Amino acid sequence: MMKPGVLVISHGSREPSWVALVEEAVTAMAERCHLPVSASYLELVDGKLIQDGIDLLEGQGVTDMLVIPLFISSGSTHVDEIAYAIGAKPEPDMETDLDPFRVQARVHFGDPFDDGADTAAMVWDKVRSLSVNPAEEVILMVGHGSPHELFWRRWEKIAASLAKRVTEVSGLETDWALLNPGDVREKAEAWQKRGYEVIVSPLFLSKGYFTDHVIPQRLEGLPCRYSGEPLLPHPRLAEWMLKQVERLLKSLKL
DSSP, X not given: OOOEEEEEEEOOOSOHHHHHHHHHHHHHHHHHHOSOEEEEESSSOTTOBXXXXXXXHHHTTOSEEEEEEOOSOTTOHHHHHHHHHTTSSSSOSSOOOOOOOOOOSEEEEOOOSTTOHXXXXXXXXXXXXXXXXXXXXXXXXXXXXXXXXXXXXXXXXXXXXXXXXXXHHHOSEEEEEEEETTOHHHHHHHHHHXXXXXXXXXXXXXXXXXXXXXXXXXXXXXXXXXXXOOSOSOHHHHHHHHHHHHHHHHHHTO
């Protein structure tokens, strides 16, 4: 008999507040999906790593694991290596030191946030209060990016598409920049030279080192409006996970 369960995977952090926000979103989703659910982390969260989550679900009799990668972009090398290590793809697109996990259940791998309508709505919600004169403003989304060209190209494609969606939902000009390669300051300065007020939105899952330190350092001395607010917390994030679960369940033809 088939028994599905949900494994939510995010990066993890040493900051308890970072982990708590992820756990709250996963709990909100779990209360509505009526399936076994486990939140797990790639690293830094002892006792709740990916193998721990797999073991927990399989210990509950789960035969089909619906995996939700709680990452911003398919351009993340972590998404690629996790998909490989959990058995969702035969080989990684880049060499990884992540060993294959022990998995007996069938794996059904979902998608990161990427350029979906829910992502665009959350980005706009986080900076909406900073908008004063939309005709003279631009939203500059800042993502992590990658030093590896293959993955940077994926980031580039997804960020450009997401920018169009944010413009549609907000009515504001929207652009993107990446920390890797480091074009954040250049993009902000270019928009300011064109006469725009720059509203900077961190394209990250939760508050941490990059949102609190790296992005502000890249913008130091520039008159930008920086929200500092990543996607979490946001009620729509649980909705996004539920949609992933529903889509993956349909693929099982339950």
